[in-house]
Amino acid sequence: MNGPNDFYVGREQTYIKHVFLRRYLETLAVKIMMGGWGAFNYVDGFAGPWNIRDDQGCSDASFGVAVELLEVVRKFVEERRGGKLKLRFCLCEKDPESERRLREYAAGKSGIEIHVFGGAFEDNLEGIAQRLPDGYTFTFIDPTNWVVRVSEVCDFLMERGGDFLFNFMTEEVARHSVNPKVAHQFGEFVGDPDWERTAQQLPDDMRGDLKVLHLLKDAFRSRGVANYLPDFSILKNGVNREKMRLMLGTRRPEGVKVFRDVHAKVEQEEFKIRREAKAFLTGQGMLFTSEYFASYEQGERGVGCKRYLDLAEERISEILAREHAIDFGTLALLLMEQFPLKETHVKDVCSRMKARGLLDFQLEGKARKPSDDTLITAPQGTDEGLF
Ligand SMILES: C[S@@+](CC[C@H](N)C(=O)[O-])C[C@H]1O[C@@H](n2cnc3c(N)ncnc32)[C@H](O)[C@@H]1O
Numbered sequence: 474m475n476g477p478n479d480f481y482v483g484r485e486q487t488y489i490k491h492v493f494l495r496r497y498l499e500t501l502a503v504k505i506m507m508g509g510w511g512a513f514n515y516v517d518g519f520a521g522p523w524n525i526r527d528d529q530g531c532s533d534a535s536f537g538v539a540v541e542l543l544e545v546v547r548k549f550v551e552e553r554r555g556g557k558l559k560l561r562f563c564l565c566e567k568d569p570e571s572e573r574r575l576r577e578y579a580a581g582k583s584g585i586e587i588h589v590f591g592g593a594f595e596d597n598l599e600g601i602a603q604r605l606p607d608g609y610t611f612t613f614i615d616p617t618n619w620v621v622r623v624s625e626v627c628d629f630l631m632e633r634g635g636d637f638l639f640n641f642m643t644e645e646v647a648r649h650s651v652n653p654k655v656a657h658q659f660g661e662f663v664g665d666p667d668w669e670r671t672a673q674q675l676p677d678d679m680r681g682d683l684k685v686l687h688l689l690k691d692a693f694r695s696r697g698v699a700n701y702l703p704d705f706s707i708l709k710n711g712v713n714r715e716k717m718r719l720m721l722g723t724r725r726p727e728g729v730k731v732f733r734d735v736h737a738k739v740e741q742e743e744f745k746i747r748r749e750a751k752a753f754l755t756g757q758g759m760l761f762t763s764e765y766f767a768s769y770e771q772g773e774r775g776v777g778c779k780r781y782l783d784l785a786e787e788r789i790s791e792i793l794a795r796e797h798a799i800d801f802g803t804l805a806l807l808l809m810e811q812f813p814l815k816e817t818h819v820k821d822v823c824s825r826m827k828a829r830g831l832l833d834f835q836l837e838g839k840a841r842k843p844s845d846d847t848l849i850t851a852p853q854g855t856d857e858g859l860f
């Protein structure tokens with residue numbers, strides 16, 4: 474994709490979601506297929522089609538994006554690696570009319586292994602697992618709201634392994650998590666029937682939707698389906714309010730690094746199209762280029778901006794006060810998971826803190842920055858973490 478085409482006009486958040494899906498999936502699939510796996514499985518639990526414009530090709534639906542991309546990756550890897558690779562798609566959709574269109578799409582893709590499931594994702598998990606006897610599985614969970622039975626989904630993810638991408642619908646959650654009539658559904662969403670009492674233990678000044686997100690991440694972590702759950706927010710069209718958050722669940726440290734690298738690229742695209750849309754709506758010509766504004770916004774809220782570098786510094790000081798010493802690899806993962814930072818930003822923060830006597834580390838040979846096994850320690854004289 475090279476900028477949003479007509480199919481995405483007015484659906485810029487969906488475009489950003491699909492750009493992210495495409496870029497992350499591309500890196501993952503190349504790595505997995507080149508790495509010797511014989512099969513790659515793509516599971517789209519809430520597939521749609523949903524508000525698409527490309528009725529024929531479904532190129533603006535998540536499954537359309539995935540099918541087109543993974544077929545290209547398969548051919549690319551087969552040419553280089555030799556041999557045949559298996560690619561399987563399991564697409565599930567609850568709405569009968571969308572399911573019908575999904576089946577039509579699958580029928581038009583002869584030669585590609587696509588299994589369509591009608592009904593709720595949670596009711597189809599066993600059937601989907603049966604279609605995936607082996608291989609690496611990537612799962613996309615993209616509901617329209619909070620109505621998801623997460624414990625059952627976790628059982629599936631636990632059994633399948635692999636990375637998953639979860640779309641957390643911030644706006645819907647914020648609006649409805651205070652409604653007592655649907656409190657039980659939020660219990661299912663975060664896998665804790667007593668979730669309201671658990672949420673009371675979180676800081677009072679934490680936003681309600683972020684409390685729900687926190688509990689949801691706890692559910693994934695405690696059930697062992699992910700060690701790392703980085704996320705990033707996508708704003709609502711035309712306003713400075715969060716619409717949704719894309720969250721990756723992975724057990725692989727490498728997954729966190731790729732997530733932030735892709736995040737940094739995708740946000741540039743987001744800043745650019747938001748600026749162009751605003752200029753169009755206000756009827757003002759653009760005095761500066763959208764690239765100029767993209768770099769301006771990047772400095773305000775982008776990956777590695779000053780605000781996140783400052784927060785990283787605070788967090789590192791807290792960790793060192795508690796632990797006294799930590800290897801850089803572990804520290805960088807903690808920070809990259811929590812804040813929009815790439816590994817290189819964490820290296821720079823550590824170097825700057827060292828220069829100011831706020832922490833210490835020794836470098837080997839000609840190295841100028843810490844690497845994974847560099848031990849980062851509290852500055853000499855601060856030994857409260859030891860006792
Ligand atoms: C946000 S849309 C999906 C959009 C699609 N993933 C994309 O990016 O193009 C969510 C879809 O999930 C369907 N849905 C809602 N609850 C579901 C459930 N429990 N299981 C499966 N599908 C569900 C809705 O009918 C809708 O088509």
